[in-house]
Amino acid sequence: MSAPGSGQAAATTTVPMLDLQAQYRPIRDAVIDAVTRVCDSQRFIMGPEVDGMEREMAAYLGVAHAVGVSSGTDALLLAMMALGIGPGDEVVTSTYSFFATAGCVARLGATPVFVDIDPVTYNIDPAAAAAAVTPRTRAIMPVHLFGQSADLDPLLDVATRAGVPLIEDAAQAFGATYKGRMVGGLGRVGCFSFFPSKNLGAFGDGGLVVTNDDTLAASLRRMRVHGADRQYYHQVIGGNFRLDALQAAVLRVKLPHLAGWTEARRRNAARYDGLFGDFGLTGHVTLPVTVADRYHIFNQYVVRVPKRDAVKALLESRQVGCAIYYPVPFHEQACFAYLGYRTGQFPRAEAAARETLALPIYGELAAEQQHHVVTVLADALSRTA
Ligand SMILES: Cc1ncc(COP(=O)(O)O)c(C=O)c1O
Numbered sequence: 001m002s003a004p005g006s007g008q009a010a011a012t013t014t015v016p017m018l019d020l021q022a023q024y025r026p027i028r029d030a031v032i033d034a035v036t037r038v039c040d041s042q043r044f045i046m047g048p049e050v051d052g053m054e055r056e057m058a059a060y061l062g063v064a065h066a067v068g069v070s071s072g073t074d075a076l077l078l079a080m081m082a083l084g085i086g087p088g089d090e091v092v093t094s095t096y097s098f099f100a101t102a103g104c105v106a107r108l109g110a111t112p113v114f115v116d117i118d119p120v121t122y123n124i125d126p127a128a129a130a131a132a133v134t135p136r137t138r139a140i141m142p143v144h145l146f147g148q149s150a151d152l153d154p155l156l157d158v159a160t161r162a163g164v165p166l167i168e169d170a171a172q173a174f175g176a177t178y179k180g181r182m183v184g185g186l187g188r189v190g191c192f193s194f195f196p197s198k199n200l201g202a203f204g205d206g207g208l209v210v211t212n213d214d215t216l217a218a219s220l221r222r223m224r225v226h227g228a229d230r231q232y233y234h235q236v237i238g239g240n241f242r243l244d245a246l247q248a249a250v251l252r253v254k255l256p257h258l259a260g261w262t263e264a265r266r267r268n269a270a271r272y273d274g275l276f277g278d279f280g281l282t283g284h285v286t287l288p289v290t291v292a293d294r295y296h297i298f299n300q301y302v303v304r305v306p307k308r309d310a311v312k313a314l315l316e317s318r319q320v321g322c323a324i325y326y327p328v329p330f331h332e333q334a335c336f337a338y339l340g341y342r343t344g345q346f347p348r349a350e351a352a353a354r355e356t357l358a359l360p361i362y363g364e365l366a367a368e369q370q371h372h373v374v375t376v377l378a379d380a381l382s383r384t385a
Contacts, residue, residue: 013319013368013369013372014319014320015319015320015321015360015365015369015372015373016321016360017321017322017323017358017360018197018321018360018362019362019364019365020196020197020201022362022364023261023362023363023364027253027254027257030253031203031250031253034249034250034252034253035246035249035250037049037249038245038246038249041245043245044244044245044246045242045244045245046068046242046243046245047245048245049245049246049248049249049252050068050242050243050245050248052248052252053066053068053243053248053249053251053252053255054066054067054068054208056252056255057208057210057251057255058210060175060182060255060258061174061182061184061185061190061210062181062182062185063182063184063185063190063210063211063212064211064212064213064214064217065210065211065212065213065214065217065220066208066209066210067208067209067210067211067217067220067221067224068206068207068208068242068243068247068248069206069207069208069209069224069241069242069243070205070206070207070240070241070242070243071193071195071205071206071207072100072171072191072192072193072194072195072198072207073100073103073104073193073207074207074239074241075171075191075192075193075207075208075209075241076100076101076104076167076169076171076191077104077107077108077239077241078209078220078223078224078238078239078241079167079189079191079209079220080104080105080108080110080139080167081108081223081238081239082189082216082219082220082223083138083139083165083167083188083189083216084138085105085108085110085138085139086108086109086110087108087109087110088109088110088136089108089110089111089136089137089138089139090110090111090112090113090134090136090137090138091105091110091111091112091113091137091138091139091140091141091167092113092115092129092132092133092137092139092140092141092158093105093112093113093114093115093124093140093141093142093143093169094114094115094117094123094124094142094143094145094349095114095115095116095117095329095330095331095341095346095349096117096122096145096326096329096330096346096349096352096353097143097145097169097326097330098143098171098172098325098326099330099333100171101141101143101169101330102114102330102333102336105141106335106336110138111136111339112330112336112339113132113134113137114132114329114330114331114339114341114346115128115129115131115132115346116128116346116347116348116349117346117348117349117352118151118348119348119351119352120289120291121145121148121150121151121289121291122145122146122302122352122356123142123143123144123145123148123149123150123151124142124143124150124155125348126150126151126154126155126157126158127154129142129155129158130154130158130161133158133161133162137162137164138164139159139164139165139166139167140155140158140159140162140164140165140166140167141166141167141168141169142155142166142168142169143169143171143172144168144169144170144172144173144176144183145172146172146288146296146298146299146300146301146302146325146358147172147173147176147199147265147296147297147298147299147300148173148176148288148290148291148294148296148297149173149176149177149178149183149294150168150178151291152166152168152178152179152183152186152187153179156186156187159187165187165188165189166186166187166188167187167188167189167190167191168183168184168186168187168189168190168191169191170183170184170190170191170192171191171192171193171195171198171207172193172198172199172299172300173192173297173299174192174198174199174200174258174297175199175200175258175259175262175295175297176294176295176296176297177294177295178293178294179293179294180293184210185210185211185212188211188213188216189209189210189211189213189216189220190209190210190211191207191208191209191210192207192208192209192210193206193207194206194207194208194247194251198299199258199261199262199265199297199298199299200251200254200255200258201254202247202250202251203246203247203250204244204246204247205247206243206244206247206248206251207243219236222235222236222238223236223238223239223241224238224239224241224242225238225240225241225242226238226239226240260363261363262297262298262363263363264363264364265297265298265299265301265361265362265363266296266297266298268298268301268361268362268363268365268370269288269296269298269301269361271367271370272287272301272359272361272370272373272374273287275370275371275374276303276374279374279375279378281374281377281378281381284305284306284381285303285304285305285377285381286303286304286305286355287303288301288302288303298361300325300358300361301358301359301360301361302325302356302357302358302359303356303357303359304352304355304356304357305355305357305377305381306355306381306384306385307384308324308354308355308356308357310380310384311357311377311380311381311384312324312357314376314379314380314383314384315373315376315377315380318376320360320372320373320376320377321359321360322357322358322359322360323357323358324353324356324357324358325356325358326353327353328353329346329349329350329352329353331343331345331346331349332350332353359373359377360373
C-alpha cells in the first residue's frame with residue numbers, strides 16, 4: 001500500500017464528493033440566458049420549455065414519448081399509477097436501492113417483493129426475480145444502480161412469462177446503455193431523476209417518464225395533471241406531477257453537454273482503476289465492474305472496502321468526500337417490518353450495505369484530486385488493517 005507519484009497532492013487538499021460549481025461555471029451564461037427567457041415569458045408551469053425538453057430528451061433516449069415530471073420519485077409513482085398498480089398487487093424489485101423505489105410501491109397500497117442482488121453489479125439478480133413471481137405479481141422493477149444497466153434480457157423474459165410490464169428505475173442511469181440501447185426505453189416504462197446530484201441534474205427537483213407505448217403515454221400525461229385531458233374535467237384520479245419550466249430550461253442547456261460529462265466520468269473511473277493498481281490496493285479494495293455489453297455512466301463509483309465505516313470516518317477527517325449508498329437494504333428498514341422479512345435473507349445486499357463506499361467521480365475531478373483520494377484511502381486501509 002505505498003503511494004506512487006507522491007508529492008502530487010498536498011496534505012491540505014480537500015476533495016468534495018461532488019462539485020456542482022465546477023460544472024456550472026462553463027455553462028453559467030447559457031443557464032442565465034435560459035432562466036431569463038423563462039422569467040421574461042412569465043410561464044412557469046409546463047409550457048414550451050417543458051415541451052421542448054421532452055422532445056429533446058425523447059430524441060436523446062431514442063423513445064417515442066418523454067413526459068417531464070416533478071421528481072424521480074413522482075416518475076415512479078406516476079408510472080405505477082398509470083399502469084394501474086394498487087392494493088393486492090405485488091411488484092418485484094431489488095432490496096438494495098434508494099428508498100423511492102420501494103416506497104412508491106407501498107404508497108399505492110401494493111406490496112414490494114424484495115429480492116437479492118448480483119454481488120458484482122449490485123443490480124437485481126434475474127434468477128431471484130424469477131423465483132419471486134407469484135400470481136399476484138403486477139410488475140418487475142429493476143433499478144440501474146450507480147449508472148450501470150441491470151441485466152435486462154433475462155428480466156424482460158421474467159416479465160413476459162409473468163405477463164406483466166417491466167418498469168425501469170433508471171433514476172441513476174440517464175445515458176447508460178444495455179447491448180447498445182439506451183436504458184429507460186427497454187421496458188414498458190422508464191423513470192429518471194434530475195435531482196441536482198444526479199449525472200444530469202436540474203436546479204431543484206425534476207424527473208422524467210419515458211415509454212414507447214402510445215396509450216400509456218396518454219395516461220401518463222393525463223395523470224400528471226390530476227387525470228384531466230381538459231382542465232376541470234377529470235377522467236381519472238391523478239396528481240400534481242408537473243415539471244417547472246425553469247427546470248426544463250436548465251436541463252435543455254445541460255443535455256447537449258451530457259455525453260462529454262459522461263465520458264469524463266468514465267475516464268475518471270478508469271483512472272481510479274489504474275491508481276488502485278498502482279498503489280497495490282486491488283487485493284484490499286473491490287473495484288466496480290463494467291459488464292461487457294453495458295455502457296456504465298458512473299453516476300457513482302462504488303468500491304468495497306474492509307472496515308468500511310472506520311475507513312469512511314478517516315477519509316472524512318481528511319476532507320475527502322465519500323458516501324454510503326445505501327446502509328440499510330429495504331428488507332431491514334423499520335417501515336417495511338410489516339412485510340415480515342428477516343436479516344440474513346438477502347446476504348448479498350446485506351454485505352453490499354456493510355462494505356460499499358462511493359468515491360468522488362464527477363467529471364471535473366482533477367487527476368491530482370483522484371491521486372489524493374487513493375493516497376488517503378490507502379492510508380486509511382493500512383490504519384484499519
Ligand atoms: C434509484 C433511485 N430511484 C428513485 C429516485 C428518486 O428520485 P428523486 O430524488 O428525484 O425523487 C432516486 C434518486 O435519488 C434513485 O436513486
